[in-house]
Amino acid sequence: MTAVKVECVKGNIAAQPDIDVIVNAANAELLPGSGVAGAIHGAAGPGLAEECRTLAPISPGEAVISSAHNLPNGHVIHCLGPVYGVDEPSDRLLADCFRNALRLADQRDLSSIAFPAISTGVFGYPLRDAAAVAMKTVADTLADLNSVRLVRFVLFSDQDLSIFDEALKLEPDLS
Numbered sequence: 001m002t003a004v005k006v007e008c009v010k011g012n013i014a015a016q017p018d019i020d021v022i023v024n025a026a027n028a029e030l031l032p033g034s035g036v037a038g039a040i041h042g043a044a045g046p047g048l049a050e051e052c053r054t055l056a057p058i059s060p061g062e063a064v065i066s067s068a069h070n071l072p073n074g075h076v077i078h079c080l081g082p083v084y085g086v087d088e089p090s091d092r093l094l095a096d097c098f099r100n101a102l103r104l105a106d107q108r109d110l111s112s113i114a115f116p117a118i119s120t121g122v123f124g125y126p127l128r129d130a131a132a133v134a135m136k137t138v139a140d141t142l143a144d145l146n147s148v149r150l151v152r153f154v155l156f157s158d159q160d161l162s163i164f165d166e167a168l169k170l171e172p173d174l175s
């Protein structure tokens with residue numbers, strides 16, 4: 001197990017140039033859509049949607065990897081989060097997203113990964129609960145990671161950032 005730094009920042013997931021792989025809060029068909037997916041596809045250009053057609057559809061909890069096209073990163077990992085109150089058990093499916101994305105990044109020998117707050121927008125997952133699942137899953141997955149050294153959560157507002165920072169502080173195994 002290597003030392004892994006976990007941090008929370010306020011910003012746009014599509015503007016993280018120092019990160020190897022960014023994570024998309026995707027829809028099942030991996031289409032552009034709104035929110036995170038809109039920002040990522042908008043910055044990546046139409047080549048991403050074209051590549052995604054060969055990878056879709058995906059199921060809740062699943063993660064697939066593509067190249068990053070015009071984004072400043074090397075890759076994009078696309079995760080389908082659970083729709084809160086519909087895809088059950090939602091906490092396990094959300095944890096699957098984080099764990100599968102971390103493992104996929106590690107399998108590709110990548111050292112840094114940035115996540116948005118998957119499922120907390122259109123999919124309705126309460127932010128505080130999602131933050132706790134995210135931090136617990138990172139803590140539980142650390143032992144499996146060899147190449148990943150930096151895990152960044154990118155939040156869209158000051159309030160969302162403070163909730164994720166709080167959840168990070170409550171996980172004793174994370175720095």
Ligand code: ADP
Nearest residue numbers: 012013025035036039118119120121122123156
């Ligand atoms: P989901 O469909 O999984 O709920 P959304 O894209 O609707 O995904 O939203 C997920 C979270 O990402 C929400 O908290 C939303 O405020 C936030 N968000 C939206 N756009 C961005 C962006 N460009 N960068 C980072 N976070 C974003």
